[in-house]
Amino acid sequence: MSTTVFSQLDRSLHEHLAALVRLAATGDDGTAVELARRELPRVVAAVRALLDEHTPDEHGRCPTCRTRRWSRRLPSPCRAYLAAQLALTVTDDEPSGEHRHLRSAG
Numbered sequence: 001m002s003t004t005v006f007s008q009l010d011r012s013l014h015e016h017l018a019a020l021v022r023l024a025a026t027g028d029d030g031t032a033v034e035l036a037r038r039e040l041p042r043v044v045a046a047v048r049a050l051l052d053e054h055t056p057d058e059h060g061r062c063p064t065c066r067t068r069r070w071s072r073r074l075p076s077p078c079r080a081y082l083a084a085q086l087a088l089t090v091t092d093d094e095p096s097g098e099h100r101h102l103r104s105a106g
């Protein structure tokens with residue numbers, strides 16, 4: 001019952017995203033350019049599609065999150081919107097200074 005069509009879709013989606021990240025990180029320049037031109041617009045389209053469902057009004061509420069019980073009174077900001085905002089604007093490619101100075105001395 002846990003292996004539904006949706007869970008398979010979800011898994012392949014995550015695998016696809018992981019592959020994109022892996023390619024962007026390890027691919028050569030040509031791959032990176034192709035990735036940016038071919039895949040980036042699709043990823044942007046996906047984010048936009050999600051954000052369409054989570055468009056906060058001036059109080060930070062969105063039609064999707066408002067249906068949840070806890071947010072009916074509290075004008076808490078839409079979490080999906082905030083998560084997207086954070087993911088896109090905060091860089092976290094330095095987990096613990098692991099590869100901070102990768103080959104800095106050449």
Ligand SMILES: [Zn+2]
Binds near residue numbers: 053054064066078081
């Ligand atoms: Zn929302």
